[in-house]
Amino acid sequence: MKTLQASRAPRLFPLRLSFRFPLAALAVMGVLFFSPAHAERLKELASIQGVRDNPLIGYGLMVGLDGTGDQTMQTPFTTQSLNNMLQQLGITIPQGVNMQLKNVAAVMVTATLPSFARPGQNIDVTVSSMGNAKSLRGGTLLMTPLKGIDGATYAVAQGNMVVGGAGASANGSKVQVNQLSSGRIPAGALVERTVEAAVGAEGTFAIELNRSDFGTTQRAVDAINRQFGAGTAEAIDARAIRVRAPEPQQRVGFLARLEDLEVTPTQASARVVVNARTGSVVMNQAVRVKDCAIAHGSLSVVINTEPVVSQPGAFSGGSTVAAQTSQISVNQGGGAIQMVRGGASLSDVVKGLNALGANPQDLVSILQAMKTAGALSAELEII
Incomplete structure (x- = not known):
């Protein structure tokens, strides 16, 4: 029997522990070395049922703007809101009058109760433009009731707003720093009603x-x-967790001691989170990689187009013709099979993936393929 000569098999390159690709900066921030779980206070790990914040929302008007308010022809609700407010103050606008306002803007006011x-306390509010106002800088929020999900009014907001941006425009040129259409009023709302939390x-x-x-x-149950x-x-x-409550006069002290208890949480399940929009990859310290061989290559297509002018000879009767010539080149780099050894710690995993020389977008595809092949011991989550 004739023996066939075996073709040359691809070489398996050893894993180089180098950091040429900055995966450590993109994928793992500050957790390159394994650290055992440490005890945390119960207040960082859990919350008491019923002790929660409540969102509030309201609609109001911002006045006193320096000609940067809503364009009333495009935002008719601003004019309607102003008419309703003036009627409540005893001022009647004649029928058919179209007010051209520049210093008023309709805004949405949000806060967290x-x-x-308790009634009489102050809370911060956030004011955001609802129409097409250019800037809310220097404006004053008029009295705005803030309502909860049940429709009841829990706070009333009013005051001067702080805007963290600045801008200027002239002759079509515009310069702007940060956002001008929203801002914050510190202690801008007064609580009018409380939400009972029967703990x-x-x-x-x-x-x-x-x-x-x-x-x-x-x-946590054992510690309590x-x-x-x-x-x-x-x-x-x-x-x-259900906890037996002490006498009413002892509950505040009991809860204070309860929240201060130290509990050592168990290690989280291995997970790799991939942001498909930005290419960011984040891994926790429980991620492990098994031995696998990976071939990674990149394909690039370059097209260069240059104009070419064809000039006819003298007295030939022809005409000048412009044309386009294109040069296309296809380059395929990489593709060599590399051996990635199984990692016992997160730093080993990062070193193994660094050796592939892949960019973040390619790394997403590599991790998905490793998960399918069973070489990635972690849950892959795409956000």
């Missing part, structure tokens, strides 16, 4: 972890029972 806020009213209250994890929940006695806390599921 913190938990346990422990039924003899128990619930603690909700920020991240569902059976291990962390059990560790060690501190306050067996039977004080019990786990409901992977996120919620």
Whole structure:
């Protein structure tokens, strides 16, 4: 039998532990070395059910602008709002009068009502232009009721706004720094109604972890029972913990001590998060890579087009003709198979991926292929 000579197999290049590709700066920020989980206070890991903020929203008018307000012909709601306000103040606008305003702008006012806020307290508000105002700088917000999801008024906002931007324009040229169509009024709203948060009213209250994890929940239950006695806390599921509430006069001190308890959370599941829009790749320290061989190459097509003029000879009767000539070149780089050794730590994973010499966009495709091939021990999430 005739023996066939085997063709030359592709070489497997050894993994070079170099950082030529800046994946460490794009994919991992400050977690190149494995660090064991450390204890955290319970207030960083969980929240008390019922103790929450409430969003507020309102519609109002901003006046006193330096000719940079809404164009009333394009934003009729600004004129309508101003007419309604003037009627409430006893001023009647004759029928058929079209006010040409430049110093008024319709705005949306938003705020957050913190938990346990009492009537008379001040909260910050954010003001944003709703029409086509050029700038809200120097304006004054008129009294605007802020309502909750139930339609009730919980605060009233009014005051002068602080805008963090600046701009100027003349003869078609414009220069602008930061945003001019929104700003903030510190302590610009006065709380008128409170939201009751009945914590422990039924003899128990619930603690909700920020991240569902059976291990962390059990560790939190054990820490609470060690501190306050067996039977004080019990786990409901992977996120919620039921805690027996003490007497009403002791609940504030009890919750203060409870939030200060230290709990060591379990290690999060391995995950790689890829931003498909920006090409950013973020990995946590639990990501592992198994031994695999990867061939990565890039294909580039370059087209150069130059104009060419054809000039006829003298007395030939022809005409000058302009044409285009194109030169196309196709370059394919890389493509060599490289061996990526399995990594036992995040720094090993980063070193192995750096050796491929891929850019962030190509790295997304490589990680997806590694996940499909079973070489990436992590959950791949595309955002």
